[in-house]
Amino acid sequence: MGDEQVVAPTKQRRISQRGIATRERILEAANRLMLVRGVNATTLDDVREASQTSKSQLYHHFADKQELVRALVKYRGALVLQRERGGLERLRSFSGLVRWRNALVQANSLNNGKYGCGLGSMAVELSDQDEQARSVLSETFASWEKLISDGLHRMRDSGALRQDADPEKLATGLMAALQGGYLLANAAHDVAPMEVALDMALEHIKSFLVEGEQPRDR
Amino acid sequence: MGDEQVVAPTKQRRISQRGIATRERILEAANRLMLVRGVNATTLDDVREASQTSKSQLYHHFADKQELVRALVKYRGALVLQRERGGLERLRSFSGLVRWRNALVQANSLNNGKYGCGLGSMAVELSDQDEQARSVLSETFASWEKLISDGLHRMRDSGALRQDADPEKLATGLMAALQGGYLLANAAHDVAPMEVALDMALEHIKSFLVEGEQPRDR
DNA sequence: CGAGGACTGGACCAAACAGTCCAGATGACC
DNA sequence: GGTCATCTGGACTGTTTGGTCCAGTCCTCG
Numbered sequence: 195m196g197d198e199q200v201v202a203p204t205k206q207r208r209i210s211q212r213g214i215a216t217r218e219r220i221l222e223a224a225n226r227l228m229l230v231r232g233v234n235a236t237t238l239d240d241v242r243e244a245s246q247t248s249k250s251q252l253y254h255h256f257a258d259k260q261e262l263v264r265a266l267v268k269y270r271g272a273l274v275l276q277r278e279r280g281g282l283e284r285l286r287s288f289s290g291l292v293r294w295r296n297a298l299v300q301a302n303s304l305n306n307g308k309y310g311c312g313l314g315s316m317a318v319e320l321s322d323q324d325e326q327a328r329s330v331l332s333e334t335f336a337s338w339e340k341l342i343s344d345g346l347h348r349m350r351d352s353g354a355l356r357q358d359a360d361p362e363k364l365a366t367g368l369m370a371a372l373q374g375g376y377l378l379a380n381a382a383h384d385v386a387p388m389e390v391a392l393d394m395a396l397e398h399i400k401s402f403l404v405e406g407e408q409p410r411d412r
Numbered sequence: 413m414g415d416e417q418v419v420a421p422t423k424q425r426r427i428s429q430r431g432i433a434t435r436e437r438i439l440e441a442a443n444r445l446m447l448v449r450g451v452n453a454t455t456l457d458d459v460r461e462a463s464q465t466s467k468s469q470l471y472h473h474f475a476d477k478q479e480l481v482r483a484l485v486k487y488r489g490a491l492v493l494q495r496e497r498g499g500l501e502r503l504r505s506f507s508g509l510v511r512w513r514n515a516l517v518q519a520n521s522l523n524n525g526k527y528g529c530g531l532g533s534m535a536v537e538l539s540d541q542d543e544q545a546r547s548v549l550s551e552t553f554a555s556w557e558k559l560i561s562d563g564l565h566r567m568r569d570s571g572a573l574r575q576d577a578d579p580e581k582l583a584t585g586l587m588a589a590l591q592g593g594y595l596l597a598n599a600a601h602d603v604a605p606m607e608v609a610l611d612m613a614l615e616h617i618k619s620f621l622v623e624g625e626q627p628r629d630r
Numbered sequence: 631c632g633a634g635g636a637c638t639g640g641a642c643c644a645a646a647c648a649g650t651c652c653a654g655a656t657g658a659c660c
Numbered sequence: 661g662g663t664c665a666t667c668t669g670g671a672c673t674g675t676t677t678g679g680t681c682c683a684g685t686c687c688t689c690g
Contacts, residue, residue, distance in 0.1 A: 210667075213666065231540065232541065234452035237646075238647080238648065249648095249671095250652095250669065252649095253650080258648075259648065259649090309540060314536070314595055317596075317598065318450075318532070318536040319536065321598045322448055328599060328601070363612075366605050366609065367612030369596065370589055370595075370606075371585070371612070374588030374589055374592030374595070374609070375588045378535075381550045382550045383550075388588075390585055391588030394588070397616060398615060430638095431637065456678065457678090467641095467678095468637080468638055468640075469638060469639085470679095471679070472638080476679075477677095
């Protein structure tokens with residue numbers, strides 16, 4: 195993580211390395227600020243100051259605030275999917291799911307549950323305000339769920355999961371538990387509800403494990 | 413429902429019926445607008461116009477926007493708890509839980525999943541912005557969960573639920589599934605994810621039902 | 631029925647905000 | 661190394677926003 199160029203510029207005009215770097219710097223600052231303050235409570239002057247840029251740079255790289263927000267939606271989506279791909283694309287066993295859970299819980303407990311999920315909070319704030327942003331967010335959630343359901347499919351194919359398990363529904367349930375967990379943890383400033391929620395979802399998946407089957411990987 | 417005076421005025425100065433009515437009208441308008449646009453995206457002029465009041469009335473009844481928002485948090489909290497008390501305080505069986513689920517799903521499907529939960533969306537928007545609002549929201553969620561866990565306690569006491577079931581954790585999990593379901597349904601503009609999430613949580617509770625026990629009420 | 635506080639209408643204000651503009655610096659390509 | 665588009669600094673603008681003010685009306689209670 196960190197330096198990769200996660201989102202390509204939109205327009206097909208010539209673009210310099212310096213330009214790319216500035217654009218990235220703006221997005222990175224917007225990402226940081228809007229995660230803690232929320233999208234609507236963050237002003238362009240906040241972003242300008244935090245990114246050490248000027249008004250003209252903001253408007254050179256983004257048509258207006260809405261475009262910046264939409265770019266941020268894609269930016270965050272790419273970051274989350276990249277991170278989650280790392281934790282999920284080799285998922286083949288229940289214990290892998292537990293490790294994935296632990297990583298999320300640990301990350302969230304570092305801020306005592308604050309801030310919630312970067313995608314979830316944007317979804318709440320933007321869904322009824324920017325149809326295009328909502329649509330991208332919805333697709334991102336779908337991709338995220340697919341990473342999970344692909345893993346569950348692998349588990350089912352390998353015989354770890356029963357044939358009557360429905361990977362898509364299990365993945366949706368797990369994602370809802372995760373998002374609801376983030377939300378409650380944020381309201382409580384305590385990671386505990388997120389743990390309970392994820393454990394419920396994992397317990398539910400566990401109930402579809404083939405009886406007596408033992409986890410196979412390390 | 414509709415006309416009950418849900419939230420009492422805060423200050424202990426004399427207050428007339430007309431004043432109460434105006435205050436209520438402002439809160440009702442703020443409630444309506446901020447549900448669809450979000451708190452930060454709704455201006456006081458929006459509220460003033462929608463409530464057919466004037467600037468001076470807004471500031472006569474509320475110190476500033478933050479106070480209005482905090483009053484709204486309590487107002488919505490009282491409304492939700494009132495509604496939920498109706499659906500949950502007589503909860504004694506699993507089928508009662510299913511009826512409760514159906515009511516929520518049906519209500520949400522009327523707007524194709526849009527808008528989400530009035531409390532959940534405020535929690536996301538305000539938790540990192542207004543500590544006092546966060547605290548009230550957190551307590552409201554706790555009260556809501558208690559309505560559920562009280563019902564589960566009754567089920568456990570009556571022998572419907574196994575002794576090793578933990579009503580508090582089950583309630584938290586169910587609440588997380590509900591909130592996550594609202595969030596995903598809002599992003600997808602489709603109630604389906606909420607159904608899947610609630611069904612997962614209900615299935616989980618079901619796994620704690622006493623074997624062979626039949627639902628007893630009508 | 632009079633006095634004083636609750637309540638209201640709406641003009642007004644200062645600050646914050648998104649967005650514009652242009653002159654100049656930088657970089658890429660011939 | 662000349663040319664032209666990309667990129668940048670920052671002053672500027674028009675509007676929106678939260679918030680103030682005051683004159684006047686309504687209501688309550690003695």
